[in-house]
Amino acid sequence: MFEQATATTLDVLYDVSHNLAKLEEHPVDGRLRTVCVHRKGATRSLPPHHPDVPHDLSAVGQPVLIPGTMGTASYVLTGVPDNPAFFSTAHGAGRVQSRHQAARHTDADALRSGLERAGILVRGSSRRGLAEEKPDAYKDIDTVIETSDRAGLARKVARLVPLGVVKG
16 A cells, blocks of 8 residues: 555564463473463563564664654663563553543644654544553553563663654
8 A cells, every 4th residue: 555655665673462362381380381471561572682582683682662752762682591480571651641631631733732842743533542642541661671671571772752743
């Protein structure tokens, strides 16, 4: 679709799921066992040299992409050895308001103006869709990342700031 509309192609650099159930081998009670790891709102964070990490990423570990919000940072992390959560970490900040609550209490035009005043270009197909994703509907991403880092779930690599937002 993108190629047809723009006569341009995009290459996928990296893709990872954040809602899945997968059979994996992990040590449990001192023995390697096959277990079903269910990640809901979480993603894998495999360490360097893990056999499931692609060869070209082996030295650094699995990239972990943690999205923030339209108005806050996002992060790139990498997996670490001895992750106590079956090599899992959070996939995002997590909501403090439902989509319905956020949309009901948000002026989409004011939200768009505020983001644009902060230097963030905003494009969206609906005002409601934009309002549902307002930044303060989510937990503080910096706190979530610090917690993940301190808990030994993943290591911070880069902090990214938004320049533009496209909300479908």
